[in-house]
Amino acid sequence: MKGLLMADTVPGTAGTEAIAAPVAVSKAIAAYLTKHRHSQLQGLSVPEDLAIADWGQLWRDYTELLERGEPLAIALPHSFGAAIDATSTLAEWAGDWRLSVLLTLPINAHSFSLATAFAALARQSQAQLLGFVVWGSGSAEAVKALSEPIEATLRVPVLGHLDLQPQDLENPDALATAAAQLNWELLPW
Known part of the structure; x- marks a missing residue:
């Protein structure tokens, strides 16, 4: 097992006012795991200002968390780049x-371009991009119109769509229900 990094493509525009999109997705996944798989989502505490992080200590904490065998996610309100x-x-x-x-x-209107750029960045960095979670309000048709070319052209899956409202972020049942719509077989646990 290994950890999962959740990051944004455009920080500050894809999240709600209360929380960044990767953090909201992490909360939804944690609620799903607790409710349906009876396991906990471990998290690695990384400072918001990445320049002040103690990377040696973070590595020790990361390896210790991995040894516990529970799913591990690092959700950061930053762009992957x-x-x-x-x-x-x-x-x-x-x-x-x-x-x-x-x-x-x-x-x-720029989502396909963003997906293309970030898929290329992942390949260049030799990071395993599992996929994208489409975030925010939009119709099923809009999500499908975005997902199909990403999957066909980039060969990167779209795990699903989450449209969480600020009040949902404190409701474990709403979070778990939303996260149940994701393609779980693509996650590393």
Whole structure:
């Protein structure tokens, strides 16, 4: 088993006012695992300011959490291309630590371009991109119109669509119900 990094494609635009999209997806997955699989989603605490992170301590914490055998996710309210320091990005970190990656993708006119760019970044960084979770309000037709070309052209799956309202974020049943719609077989646990 390995960890899962959840990051954004466009931070600040895909989340609700209360919470960033990757963090909301992580909360939904945690609620689903608790309710339906009777397991806990472990999380690695990474500072919001990546430049001040103690990467040696984070590695020790990460390996210790992996040894427990429970699903492990790192949800960051940053873009997958965000800089950690002057020489590395989240994408490179994911590749170095062999993290699987799940990216949130908004529904807008630029979503296919974003998916293309971030799939290329994952390949360049040698990070295993498991897929995208489409985030935000949109019709089933809009999600399908976005998902089909991503899967056909990029060969990267879209695990599903989550449209959580701020009040849903504190409701474990609403979170678990929303997350039940994702293609779970594509996740690393």
